[in-house]
Amino acid sequence: MQAPQARLHPCRAGIRARIHRLLQCYHTAQALKDYRLYCINRGGKVLIFASTTTPPSTIHEPYIHGIQIALSTGERGEINPSLGLLSILQVEKTLPWKHYVVVNSQAAQLFLYGRDVFSSSILELQLDTKCKRYPMVVMSPEKDLLGYGKPVRHNGELLIRNILDAGWYLRSGV
Amino acid sequence: MDIDATPHHDDALTLALTGLSKAYQSLTQNRHLIAKANQLKHRYQWLHIHQALRYLALLGDEAEQFLQVSEKEVMKTIRVNTLKTDKSTLRGRLEKKGFTIEQHPYIDYGLVVKKAPYSIGATPEYLTGLYTIQGPASMLAVPALEPLNKSALIIDMCSGVGVKTTQISQHEPRTPIIALDINRRKLAALKNNTSRLGAANITAYHMDARKLAELITHQKASHILLDAPCSGEGLIPYPKGKWPRSFDDIISRVMLQYQLVKAAVEALKPKGVLVYSTCTISVEENEYVLTQFTKRGLLQPDKPPIKGGSDGVTNYLSLELDQRLRWACRRFFPHRHRTEGFTICRLRKPGYTPAEQG
Numbered sequence: 001m002q003a004p005q006a007r008l009h010p011c012r013a014g015i016r017a018r019i020h021r022l023l024q025c026y027h028t029a030q031a032l033k034d035y036r037l038y039c040i041n042r043g044g045k046v047l048i049f050a051s052t053t054t055p056p057s058t059i060h061e062p063y064i065h066g067i068q069i070a071l072s073t074g075e076r077g078e079i080n081p082s083l084g085l086l087s088i089l090q091v092e093k094t095l096p097w098k099h100y101v102v103v104n105s106q107a108a109q110l111f112l113y114g115r116d117v118f119s120s121s122i123l124e125l126q127l128d129t130k131c132k133r134y135p136m137v138v139m140s141p142e143k144d145l146l147g148y149g150k151p152v153r154h155n156g157e158l159l160i161r162n163i164l165d166a167g168w169y170l171r172s173g174v
Numbered sequence: 175m176d177i178d179a180t181p182h183h184d185d186a187l188t189l190a191l192t193g194l195s196k197a198y199q200s201l202t203q204n205r206h207l208i209a210k211a212n213q214l215k216h217r218y219q220w221l222h223i224h225q226a227l228r229y230l231a232l233l234g235d236e237a238e239q240f241l242q243v244s245e246k247e248v249m250k251t252i253r254v255n256t257l258k259t260d261k262s263t264l265r266g267r268l269e270k271k272g273f274t275i276e277q278h279p280y281i282d283y284g285l286v287v288k289k290a291p292y293s294i295g296a297t298p299e300y301l302t303g304l305y306t307i308q309g310p311a312s313m314l315a316v317p318a319l320e321p322l323n324k325s326a327l328i329i330d331m332c333s334g335v336g337v338k339t340t341q342i343s344q345h346e347p348r349t350p351i352i353a354l355d356i357n358r359r360k361l362a363a364l365k366n367n368t369s370r371l372g373a374a375n376i377t378a379y380h381m382d383a384r385k386l387a388e389l390i391t392h393q394k395a396s397h398i399l400l401d402a403p404c405s406g407e408g409l410i411p412y413p414k415g416k417w418p419r420s421f422d423d424i425i426s427r428v429m430l431q432y433q434l435v436k437a438a439v440e441a442l443k444p445k446g447v448l449v450y451s452t453c454t455i456s457v458e459e460n461e462y463v464l465t466q467f468t469k470r471g472l473l474q475p476d477k478p479p480i481k482g483g484s485d486g487v488t489n490y491l492s493l494e495l496d497q498r499l500r501w502a503c504r505r506f507f508p509h510r511h512r513t514e515g516f517t518i519c520r521l522r523k524p525g526y527t528p529a530e531q532g
């Protein structure tokens with residue numbers, strides 16, 4: 001098996017196929033049609049970027065190229081979507097049709113503070129059991145894409161566990 | 175400060191700094207001005223006597239008005255992220271939440287936040303990238319680059335956390351933008367901002383922008399934004415802006431700015447556009463630095479397509495200043511324009527190619 005490249009490079013077919021499967025789960029595969037995928041290995045993970053341009057021809061390695069849309073981790077290269085993917089979906093005005101949950105305004109605000117969502121706050125739920133390995137997209141009533149969550153059973157009730165929310169941009173400390 | 179020991183030894187720079195030092199020396203011999211400066215310093219304890227002299231030389235009786243402006247008097251503004259939403263939709267959403275919003279006086283996609291029931295930086299709209307917080311004058315640097323086009327290569331030489339870089343992306347979302355910054359922590363924040371705002375055409379490098387020529391060896395830029403590190407005197411209305419700046423502080427900034435402009439000139443294609451901006455009102459760091467290039471024909475002043483502000487300053491101390499910078503620069507003052515202090519200048523590299531030069 002070829003060693004993962006530390007330099008920025010076009011993502012290989014395997015990663016592109018896994019990203020495509022992820023997007024299909026949200027029914028948003030067309031959203032990235034004008035973007036190219038680039039990968040870079042950092043700290044044992046593969047960072048996957050989507051960009052509308054090709055990287056400039058330079059001798060220096062870029063810090064970023066485009067928007068990070070996912071991470072590939074572990075031996076099997078599991079794909080973990082990033083907040084940047086949601087940003088691109090908003091730019092492309094492509095909302096998920098599947099595998100998403102819409103929460104009420106109060107829950108949306110709490111979700112952005114890193115909290116989970118109780119079933120009483122759910123306005124709409126479209127779960128695709130074939131996409132269990134991927135988190136659901138969490139949306140506000142205004143259809144802002146707030147982050148990702150996973151449905152779990154907690155004390156007999158449905159709970160959307162906060163996996164990653166846009167409040168991270170403030171909490172990240174940078 | 176030992177001017178002869180400047181790094182990257184450059185005769186033009188040495189001459190410029192010598193001229194500056196002489197001008198400062200004359201200033202310290204002006205007894206009338208010194209008396210007034212001491213009065214100012216007595217009222218504003220944090221002020222350096224050198225600063226007081228310079229502000230009196232630049233602004234005269236307005237100097238105190240400039241120093242008196244508080245943070246509350248400067249417009250608080252946000253930039254609508256037109257990649258994701260439009261101005262009226264965003265305004266409607268914020269007003270529904272109790273914010274009082276007005277139109278920015280100088281730029282279409284800017285909004286002024288008059289009243290905020292809670293922090294404007296903590297709304298879902300901010301976190302999901304529908305807008306970003308940006309100073310009212312700072313927002314005008316990117317429009318000064320226009321017209322941009324799809325065949326451009328645009329470079330943001332000192333991108334910091336990417337506020338202006340992402341603004342360029344709003345203007346041209348499919349044109350390559352190169353962003354540089356010497357500070358890795360700021361690049362981490364730039365990565366977050368490009369993600370939050372959906373700016374997908376930015377390639378960022380961790381490097382010293384003075385070495386730009388090493389980075390782009392096969393092509394030249396059509397547009398460069400150089401938002402240069404500066405003394406930050408435009409931020410004096412804010413608590414973080416109130417610190418003393420000596421003559422040496424200004425001279426050291428001028429040295430760096432000169433080197434950055436020199437790198438920009440090398441990286442620009444013929445007829446390429448350079449927008450030079452700083453968050454300072456200091457003539458030394460703006461018109462004086464740029465005069466070192468315009469007087470040698472390395473850059474030509476160009477009129478920036480932006481509204482508002484005052485003309486560039488071309489008469490200050492005894493410094494040699496290119497008179498054309500009067501219309502090539504726009505200056506914003508807290509006490510005149512209710513913005514942070516800011517200077518934006520537009521220039522072009524001459525249009526002849528090396529072959530034409532002969």
